Amino acid sequence: MSYSEILALSRQAAAGGLAPWFDARLKAQIDAGLFLGEDRLAQVRDRITRQLADYRTQAGVGTAVLGMSGGVDSALTAALFKQAGWRVIGFTLPIHQNPVETERGVEACEALGLEHFHLDLSPEYEAMVAGLGRVDEAMPGSDDTPARTRRGNLRARLRMITLYDQAHRFGGVVASTDNFSELGAGFWTLHGDVGDLAPVQGLIKSWEIPWLAREVGVPEKTWRAKPTDGLGIGAGDEAQIGATYLEWDITVFAIAEALQQDPQITVAGLADALDMGGDDHARRILGTVLARLRMTWHKRVNPIRFDHPLADRFALIDRTDEALFRPPVLRQQEAAHDHQRI
């Protein structure tokens, strides 16, 4: 795998390359196998496809619906389902969208051989914003970041209402398109972005997502596109997150490495443990990453569950499902076995 390939696919090269600490760290992480080589990524792709195919036959469900935004995550997710033999139905659901994004979504449906529906949800969105205005004038009236974020989340949730309705109509499931970088950043909307099966949730956005997308036939225009939430909140994902996806992924891996070396490490001790010295840019990005992780931990365990005070009810139902009902591809033993195979 080439270092320059990672820089190109992550779009970091176009942004002027990496600052010194990130550059050195990326090279070390490539050597340590944290950034997977292309042969390993091909195995990852095959395993995900196999799991999706097994789930399809074992769970007795073969149709997936998903929103096609014109971005790489949805196109890759659709392609993986399709390769695993699913019927895949892509929905372009613009809400005051830049038409270029919608066109890319349509093009990806065509290139990947998906069935396609188009439904402009702008009127429904406007009605909802106006309706909320009856209890809260900020919703239609304010243009500050909190109001824009709330309206953005509303857009994501309106799409999800639509997709769940259509999944029911077709007797299928909603494919989830979220990735590992977004998971860490809390960069998705609760009850807006997360569907039923999430095949790319473990993959990093800077490298694994675009690499796999290119491999499985997602149009180049899409895997090269600037990542954007398309929710009208800010100027693209990276501007909103405060780091490029490559910087984000390197930093998250570095924090995990530091924790592995010293499980007692504190947030205050991280910059020194990571040898950031006087590199202000690296320290600033580390601060951004830590702040986002801290602000969003709860989203990653949503809903926060409080067990029965006198009995372990969740373990009880989990053991029952695992022993009697869960499709074999998801059972712990099978997953562990499958893990060893690759």
Ligand SMILES: Nc1ncnc2c1ncn2[C@@H]1O[C@H](COP(=O)(O)OP(=O)(O)OC[C@H]2O[C@@H]([n+]3cccc(C(=O)O)c3)[C@H](O)[C@@H]2O)[C@@H](O)[C@H]1O
């Ligand atoms: N301590 C706590 N414990 C448990 N739950 C807590 C909580 N604090 C807040 N919450 C809950 O969390 C909610 C906030 O989370 P949420 O509603 O998700 O909203 P939010 O945190 O605003 O997350 C959405 C962010 O993701 C971005 N996004 C959205 C959609 C797609 C994409 C994309 O690019 O793919 C990105 C969007 O730009 C925005 O920055 C609160 O309203 C509250 O209900």
Ligand SMILES: Nc1ncnc2c1ncn2[C@@H]1O[C@H](COP(=O)(O)OP(=O)(O)OP(=O)(O)O)[C@@H](O)[C@H]1O
């Ligand atoms: N206009 C849209 N039409 C249909 N679905 C959409 C639309 N916008 C967003 N979505 C759905 O919400 C998910 C998250 O949105 P997001 O904008 O992050 O797209 P993406 O596919 O992740 O691409 P990227 O982040 O690279 O732009 C998408 O994957 C898609 O399933």
